[in-house]
Amino acid sequence: MHAHKVILCGCSSYFRVLLTKPLATTKKQKIFIPGVSLEMMRLIIDYAYTNSTLVTEDNVEELLAAADQLFVTGLFQSCWFFLEDQLCPGNCIGIWRLMSFYYMPEDRKKVFHYILHSFKEIVSVSEELVDLSMQQLTTIIESDHLNVSEESTVFEAILSWINHQPDQRSGHIFELLSKVRLGLMNFHYLQNVMENDVVKKSSKCFPMLDEALKVSLDYTRHSTSIYKSPLSRPRLPSTILLVTGGEEDGVHATELEAYDARADCWTTISDGQIRRAYHGAAFLNNFVYLIGGIYNHVYLNNVKKFDIVTRTWHQVAPMNYCRGYVCVVEQNECIYAIGGYNGVTCFNSVECYRPETDRWTMVAQMNSRRGGAGATTLNGKVYVCGGNNGNRDVSTAECYDPDINQWTKISSMKISRSGLGVAAYRNRIYAVGGTTNMEHSLLTVEAYNPETNKWSCTPSMRRPCSYFDIEVVDDQLFLVGGYNGSSTVSDVNCYDDEAGMWYDFSLIKKPRSGLSCCVLQGLNSMAEDLFPRGALMLPNVEDTPGASI
Known part of the structure; x- marks a missing residue:
């Protein structure tokens, strides 16, 4: 050559x-x-x-x-x-193992965190999991950052790995099982673990499982002792629920409160910087944007962003119109401010913000005027439901396609609602609570199926509520704060679709209605800072097996 x-x-x-x-x-x-x-x-x-x-x-x-x-x-x-x-769940383990032969510490760490974040899907689809060495598997499952809502996922991954070569690997069951948060398991599932043939062959597992049974029976989410035992310490959250703004009896909240759903605890990130209610919030590129709203009866068009990394506030370009009771969603790296009310009229106009230009531009108008509506995104489209048109609350809903800049009417809800919560959950659009013509708060819930263009009733909330906010965290719907028809509340409720039930969780620090929430993702170091677990078990990935060249 x-x-x-x-x-x-x-x-x-x-x-x-x-x-x-x-x-x-x-x-x-x-x-x-x-x-x-x-x-x-x-x-x-x-x-x-x-x-x-x-x-x-x-x-x-x-x-x-x-x-x-x-x-x-x-x-x-x-x-x-x-x-x-x-990179995908089917090949990420192979790529991670391949990279161990080269000096690529930062890149290998990225892939490692991808494995931790996608572990549940990896267990379902990957054929590479069984090729891990004992030490590599231990490195993954012992991490506090492992993204599993149920510890049964970890146990089933261990069984798959052992059953691939049972003669050579069965002897590792005790060491691997000790990395599972057994005390967080459902009591009945834990009994199944104890009856597993591989587990029963290891007498070293018995004392640990007995202790796990005691922890499972005595487990209390709010006890600080759960962090002391490796059997019961919750994994760190992969997503953090952030609550912004709101008010109680005209007094505006100033704190940003962050929620760890896995430990069911709240903490304050920032205080004294924001005073607004009935606004919108969005998380984009490590910034939390607070958009419009009302402060001291003044309707706002200004927008502030909070840098999650440096914990500092910055002013950005204002909207073209003052908008209280506004809906805000993020889609395709853009933020949409939808409808709202300026103290005189309700809007059907919509504005789009692009961070790279720091400008708000008008896009296609909705078919109806809406203040106090709810909005969310699903499969690349924006859905808005309910609200008040200036004369009455409405049950209508519509869908926006950003690719063609067009709104399309969809089937109306069964009940007219404003001050409702709207969220995309398990490929359906949920419309939760709200109020009807300011007469009383609702506890009913309905869900929209985009494939059939139909609404159906789902289990109602335990208590009526309006002007709260709702987000999906760990495959559950979390509802925060709001107004119950007589007072502002600090309630936190959660809906689990598999169980078909609503549950109560730890209260936010202060009652607030007219608040807005967003979900923070991809912030591992922030999760460590906000919700410390003691001595973190995240290893130095450069120390995992593999030669360096």
Whole structure:
């Protein structure tokens, strides 16, 4: 294979050393490159001349090794970018194990956190889980950041791994089981664990399981002792529910309160910076945006954003119109402010904010005027339900397609509602509570199926409520604060679709209605800071098995 020395030296320090020795002074020379196939060498020479090459699923592993051996750093990075783009629950473990052969600490950490976040889906679809070493599996399941709502997921992953090679792996059951938060398991499921054949063969497991049974029976979410035992310490939340603004008897709340659903506890992030109610909130690119609302009977068009990392506030471009009782959603890296009320009229207008330009622009108007409506997103579309049109509460609903900038009417709800909560949950749109013509708060709930264009009744809340907010956390609907028809409340309620029931959880610190919530994701270090678990078990991923080159 013929190539110009100057071209090869330009793409690789390996070739610079090899081809600038005194030996390399002759016009022609033949050099043998060990450990690299003819096909890979051809791709590397193509890359040297064109600064590009075709990376595919079939060649990426061998090409990555060749690029690493010959110090072709640009090509090595291209291979990693290809793997990063292909990353999914079905292949992430293989990519993580492959990366252990190269010095890529930050990139490998990203993949490791992806595995932790997607673990439940990985257990369902991945064929690579059983290829993990004992230490690699332990590294994953012992982490406080492992994203599982049920510890049964972890136990079933252990069983799959052991059953792949039962003769060689059954002896590891005690060490692996000790990494499971057994005390958080359902009592009946824990009994099934004790009856498992692999577990029963290990006498070392019995004392640990007896202790787990005691913890399970005595478990109290609000007890600080749950953090002291590795059997009962909750995993860190992968999503954090954030509550902003609101008021009680005209006194505006100033705190941002964050909620850990796995430990059922609240903490304050910021205090004294915001005073508004009946506003909207959205989380985008590590910023929490507070949009419009009302303060001291003044309707606002201003927008503030809170930097989650630095904990600082910043002013951004105001909306074109003052909007209280506004709906806010995030879709396709944009924020939409929908409808609202300015003290005189209700709007059917909609504004769109793009952070990269720091501008609000008008988009297509809704078919109806709506203040105090509810909105959410599902499958790339925006849904808005109910609200008040300036004369009465309405039951109508409509859907916005950002790709064609068009609103379409959908079936109306069974009940007219304003001050309701609307959320996308399990591929349906839930319309929860609210009020009818300000006469009384509702406790009824209905759900919309986009495939059938029909609403159906679902289990009602335990208590009536309006002007709260609602979000999905850990595959459950959480309802926070609001007004029950006679007073502002600090209640936190949760709906579990599988159980078909509503549950009560820890109260927010102060009663507030007209609040707005958003869900924060991808903030592992923030979860550690806000909800410390004691000595964290997140390992240094560079120390996991695998050779470095």
